[in-house]
Amino acid sequence: MTLKLNIIQPKIGLEKEKSQMSNGQWNVLEKQGYRKIGNHSAVKVCEWTKKMLRGHGGCYKYVFYGIRSHQCLQMTTSMFCASRCKFCWRGLKAPVNKEWYGPIDSPEHIINHSIDAQIKLLQGFKGNSELNKKRIKEMGNIRHVALSLTGEPITYPLINEIIKAFHKRKISTFLVTNAQYPEQIKKIDKVTQLYLSIDAPNKKLMKKIDRPLFKDFWQRTLDCLDLLKTRDYRTCIRLTLIKDENMTDLKGYADLIHRGDPNFIELKSYMWVGESQRNYKPSNMPFMDDVRNFSKELLEYMPEYELMREHIPSRVVLLIKKSLKKKSWINFPKFFQLIEQNKEFTAEDYCSKVIMGN
Numbered sequence: 001m002t003l004k005l006n007i008i009q010p011k012i013g014l015e016k017e018k019s020q021m022s023n024g025q026w027n028v029l030e031k032q033g034y035r036k037i038g039n040h041s042a043v044k045v046c047e048w049t050k051k052m053l054r055g056h057g058g059c060y061k062y063v064f065y066g067i068r069s070h071q072c073l074q075m076t077t078s079m080f081c082a083s084r085c086k087f088c089w090r091g092l093k094a095p096v097n098k099e100w101y102g103p104i105d106s107p108e109h110i111i112n113h114s115i116d117a118q119i120k121l122l123q124g125f126k127g128n129s130e131l132n133k134k135r136i137k138e139m140g141n142i143r144h145v146a147l148s149l150t151g152e153p154i155t156y157p158l159i160n161e162i163i164k165a166f167h168k169r170k171i172s173t174f175l176v177t178n179a180q181y182p183e184q185i186k187k188i189d190k191v192t193q194l195y196l197s198i199d200a201p202n203k204k205l206m207k208k209i210d211r212p213l214f215k216d217f218w219q220r221t222l223d224c225l226d227l228l229k230t231r232d233y234r235t236c237i238r239l240t241l242i243k244d245e246n247m248t249d250l251k252g253y254a255d256l257i258h259r260g261d262p263n264f265i266e267l268k269s270y271m272w273v274g275e276s277q278r279n280y281k282p283s284n285m286p287f288m289d290d291v292r293n294f295s296k297e298l299l300e301y302m303p304e305y306e307l308m309r310e311h312i313p314s315r316v317v318l319l320i321k322k323s324l325k326k327k328s329w330i331n332f333p334k335f336f337q338l339i340e341q342n343k344e345f346t347a348e349d350y351c352s353k354v355i356m357g358n
């Protein structure tokens, strides 16, 4: 399929010609399995997509929510972000900025080329007769997008438009942000599940761990949490737990969580990978037991939540609001039906019990 590049010139007029990344930076990422899409987006096949195709099980979002990992597109719509998190694998060479810069590609261009790139990257699986034929057949039919690969996808000026375009194609949307862009969250009409990454329980630790660019980073985080509370669709707060660093101040975490009032909380172990190895040691990775114990201690401050499930390979625990009655999976057909009807709806309307064999 030949697709035309469709660029919308930026209206904001910021450094029109400046690209988000240099050719050298793109080359490094290409060698790591990334594919550049247009001017500011990228795709990389998730390891769990490959594992599911090999019959080695799905990712934790499959177990928790029903995301079919072999039909999931992992991508970003922006290569820069506004923090230099110590636990991030990208390191100090990754682009950082506070505001959008460079051209703005159209949602349709990004979606078409991203799907195309993912299918090309997965071609090698087709020739392997050992693999599950049904899944191989299904892998080209993308059903989910995880906007979280790298950078801050939410900074893309047309973030709401691209989310809508994904929904039109019956592709569910998971959007992850590190809570620095409240004005972008306001733009989003509906998303299948919105994540805020909260990397520390208080301002002092957040400054130390995230090394944010914005001077008012804490207020931005609080504003994002306040907005999260007003969203009717499914919301989640993710904590990345780093031993001897941020596994402290349970009350601080509980206060932030209460402020954002999410449907779900994911507590996930930091992984000692990439450039983060310069900042931490393997011993900073909590074991599954550490994550479990920390989750239990946190629950003591938040009686309205309960333990839902865990995924040992990813060292992650899911907590759920008791009011959701353990319905952590997503009823995708219902979600798209609600979107098509264009009426107001709530998270409860498309939450479901585990549907095995999905």
Ligand code: SF4
Pocket: 046, 047, 048, 049, 059, 060, 061, 062, 067, 068, 069, 070, 072, 073, 074, 146
């Ligand atoms: S949801 Fe995340 S972890 Fe799961 S397959 Fe998609 S990108 Fe990978």
